[in-house]
Amino acid sequence: DARVTQTPRDKVTEMGQEVTMRCQPILGHNTVFWYRQTMMQGLELLAYFRNRAPLDDSGMPKDRFSAEMPDATLATLKIQPSEPRDSAVYFCASGLSGQTWPPQTGELFFGEGSRLTVL
Amino acid sequence: KQEVTQIPAALSVPEGENLVLNCSFTDSAIYNLQWFRQDPGKGLTSLLLIQSSQREQTSGRLNASLDKSSGRSTLYIAASQPGDSATYLCAGNSNSGYALNFGKGTSLLVTP
Numbered sequence: 001d002a003r004v005t006q007t008p009r010d011k012v013t014e015m016g017q018e019v020t021m022r023c024q025p026i027l028g029h030n031t032v033f034w035y036r037q038t039m040m041q042g043l044e045l046l047a048y049f050r051n052r053a054p055l056d057d058s059g060m061p062k063d064r065f066s067a068e069m070p071d072a073t074l075a076t077l078k079i080q081p082s083e084p085r086d087s088a089v090y091f092c093a094s095g096l097s098g099q100t101w102p103p104q105t106g107e108l109f110f111g112e113g114s115r116l117t118v119l
Numbered sequence: 120k121q122e123v124t125q126i127p128a129a130l131s132v133p134e135g136e137n138l139v140l141n142c143s144f145t146d147s148a149i150y151n152l153q154w155f156r157q158d159p160g161k162g163l164t165s166l167l168l169i170q171s172s173q174r175e176q177t178s179g180r181l182n183a184s185l186d187k188s189s190g191r192s193t194l195y196i197a198a199s200q201p202g203d204s205a206t207y208l209c210a211g212n213s214n215s216g217y218a219l220n221f222g223k224g225t226s227l228l229v230t231p
Contacts, residue, residue, distance in 0.1 A: 004162075031217055043208070043221040056216055091162060095217075102150040103217045104171060108210075110155075110163040 002026045006092050006111035014119050018080040021114045023092030024073055031097045031105050032075045034067055037089045037113070046090075049075065050097060082118045089113040121146045121213045125222035132199055133230050140194040140225045142209035147190030152211040153219060154183050154194050163208065167194070199229045 005024040013019055025032045033048040036059075047057035047067040057067060064083070069075045079086055091113045095105035122145040132138055142154075150171040155163040167176040167183040169192070175184045180197040192209055206226045210219035 033218055035221075042223040043210075045218045045220070048216075048218050050217060056218065093163075097217050102148075102171065102214050103212065104151045105212070105217045105219070106151070106170075107165055107168045108153060108219060109165060112162040 002109075004092055004094050004109050004111035006090075006114050008114055009112065010115045010117075012117045012119065013082055015083055016081040017118075018078065019082050019086075019116060019118075020079075021077045021090050021092075021116070023075040023077075023094075023111060025075065025092070025094030026109055027073070029094035029096050029109075030072075031095050032069060033093045033095075033108070034075070034077050035091045035093065037091060043091070046077070079116075082116075084118045087116055087118050089115050121149075121211065121215065121220040123209060123211065123220050123222035125207075125209060125225050127225060128223070129226040129228075131228040131230065134199060134201060136199050136229075137195070137197050138199055138227075140196070140207050140209075140227070142192040142194070142222055144190040144192075144211055144213075144220075146213045146215075147187055148213050149185065149187060149190065149211040150213065151219070152183075152185050152192055152209065154181075154192075155208045155210065157206045157208060157224070166207075196227075199227075201229050201231050203227060204229050 034046040095108040097105040182195040206224040210221040
């Protein structure tokens with residue numbers, strides 16, 4: 001049963017600490033997204049990759065957040081240093097996008113999320 | 120940036136009722152539209168995908184339609200059941216990129 005896998009599921013840390021979240025997309029999917037969900041803002045796009053190349057990271061605070069995709073089976077989201085306002089659920093999603101225009105990713109599949117609490 | 124509005128924000132109905140959830144986009148040039156379901160503490164589960172060449176999709180008791188001229192989509196749930204209680208989110212992309220922009224969801228409660 002193909003699914004997006006995220007670790008850790010829950011993370012509690014203190015302000016100033018580094019946090020790394022990992023995502024294993026569905027095998028064969030070429031587009032990977034990072035979203036953040038809060039009660040106030042809903043789901044916000046942080047960054048995404050297509051064929052491992054970063055296409056958009058405009059939703060991320062650049063001074064503390066970084067996203068990478070070292071290989072096709074792993075995407076990472078790092079926060080350093082973490083702050084209480086970063087507390088949220090972070091979701092990874094993957095899909096298969098083609099070369100045609102307009103841009104279409106096809107059906108998007110989400111992981112269970114990483115719940116981050118920064119004290 | 121594509122802005123997505125979902126109405127109503129919350130809905131409570133008795134079991135057996137048919138219901139409609141609404142979604143609207145500021146940019147009517149929508150290429151992919153997807154409806155999701157989210158249970159508390161869980162990830163998003165894909166329900167229906169309407170691709171650029173399509174106007175409607177059906178799965179079981181669910182039917183989603185997209186009117187590109189107005190930038191509006193509806194999700195119709197027939198014969199609602201308590202197990203349908205969840206938050207329903209719609210999302211779409213436009214020519215600005217591959218990412219989906221999400222509404223804030225409709226929280227649905229179906230009472231026995």
